[in-house]
Amino acid sequence: MTRRDVPGIPVLLGLLAGIVALTVLSAWSARDTAVPLGIDLLVGAVAVAVLPLLSRRPLLGGVLLGVLAALSPAATPAATAGTYVVARREGLAVAVPVACASAVGHAVQALWRPVGLPLGWWLLADVAVHAALLGWGAYGRTRDTLVDEWRARARAAERDQVRTVEEARSAERTRIAREMHDTLAHRLTLLATTAGALEYRTDLSPEQVAAAAGVVRASAGEALEELRTVIGVLREGPEELRPAPGLADLAALVAREREAGATVTLTVPDVDLPPALGLAVYRTCQEGLTNARRHAPGAVVDVRVAVEDGLRVRVVDVGGAAGSGPGTGSGLIGLTERIELLGGTVTAVPRPDGFALEAWIPWEP
Structure with a gap:
């Protein structure tokens, strides 16, 4: 003293x-x-x-x-x-x-x-x-x-304040990285797949080439919009951001996959979900479709959302050729963090004929 x-x-x-x-x-x-x-x-x-x-x-x-x-x-x-x-x-x-x-x-x-x-x-x-x-x-x-x-x-108190600020910055960086993976990775993977088809499929008709080019153009535009949304997180005007996607946007997501040549089936219940829950369902389906396109191109993908003692989301791909190899796993990590924040769980397991991604979130209609 x-x-x-x-x-x-x-x-x-x-x-x-x-x-x-x-x-x-x-x-x-x-x-x-x-x-x-x-x-x-x-x-x-x-x-x-x-x-x-x-x-x-x-x-x-x-x-x-x-x-x-x-x-x-x-x-x-x-x-x-x-x-x-x-x-x-x-x-x-x-x-x-x-x-x-x-x-x-x-x-x-x-x-x-x-x-x-x-x-x-x-x-x-x-x-x-x-x-x-x-x-x-x-x-x-x-x-x-x-x-x-x-x-x-x-x-x-000063040390605690510095630590709190650093933790907040780290959490914000993680959130932004998760959003970028969940949005941009999906768009860019779709772009790469479609561009690859245009490069190697020389037997396509002019109508098919035009359709594929349209998918590339639309995906590029959507990727740009997603990038603007993520950048907007760093700005002071969150009210300027467009609404987060939800259950109602799954049909458009699957439609884009089908336009790119994928075979996708979709089953969704007729329910109204809170925004946070709807976004989690959308990101789960998006992650499953991205992984199927990247690792099992040509597979038949079944996307199913059901109310079963909570909310259950399943994305199962069957068949398909060998893809681009194992990824970084950051997408599943970010998805798991998102679902766990809502009190749910995520499982991703290989199957004899494909892969299954399943998420469960507690929810009562």
């Missing part, structure tokens, strides 16, 4: 040396000649020399100062200052015995050396002064402890 308002030892020693000299001269001017001046000066010097001991052995130093105060008024400045210093630096378990030692020492001094007040008043003043010094030092120590605690709390 930082010690504040406690004078440095050199400054304290210099001040006390001056006070001791004034005390001794005052005693001699009052014709207190029972003790030689040299003895008083020696006791005062020893008392000042004992002060540094308070920082290492405060209880021993306080008792020695009390003994010296009983011998000569020259030790009074050092003994009273020692009471305050120990109370300022140490707990009451140490400060109270030191204050008592100094008070008793001064009381003993008053019994055999002349004082400027009646004995009763002197003892009362002695106790009052040491109690005030003890309270003053304890108050300062308590204040220092509180200030140190407040500063530690402020630093901890």
Whole structure:
């Protein structure tokens, strides 16, 4: 703990040396000649020399100062200052015995050396002064402890704030990355598949080429719109973003797949879903179709949404040729995070003749 308002030892020693000299001269001017001046000066010097001991052995130093105060008024400045210093630096378990030692020492001094007040008043003043010094030092120590605690709390709050901001940034980056995968990856995969068909299918009729080119153009435009939507997440105007897709948009999603040459069947219930739930269903179907097109081109894909003790979404592909190989898995990770936030589960398992992606979300119509 930082010690504040406690004078440095050199400054304290210099001040006390001056006070001791004034005390001794005052005693001699009052014709207190029972003790030689040299003895008083020696006791005062020893008392000042004992002060540094308070920082290492405060209880021993306080008792020695009390003994010296009983011998000569020259030790009074050092003994009273020692009471305050120990109370300022140490707990009451140490400060109270030191204050008592100094008070008793001064009381003993008053019994055999002349004082400027009646004995009763002197003892009362002695106790009052040491109690005030003890309270003053304890108050300062308590204040220092509180200030140190407040500063530690402020630093901890700053660290927590920095960590909270970093976590929010990381969560936002993850959300944006998930949105980009769920939207752009689907469009771009469709573009790549259709462009590949145009490149290798030289036997296509002009009508088929035109239809495929139309799919490429439409997919490119939709990919651009999706990119604008994702970029809009970073802007301050979320009200400018278009509505998130939902259950009603699955028909258009499947239609685009069919235009690209895929064989897809769709079964959806006639229900109204909350926006967040509808978006989760849409992203699940989109992820399943993207994976089927990428890893099993030409497969027959069945997309089925049903209300079965909740909401269940299944995307199953059967047959198909070998695709572009294993992906990064980030799409399934992002989809799993999205579904788990709604309290649901995601399973993705290979089948003997294909692959099945299934999501379950708790929901009551």
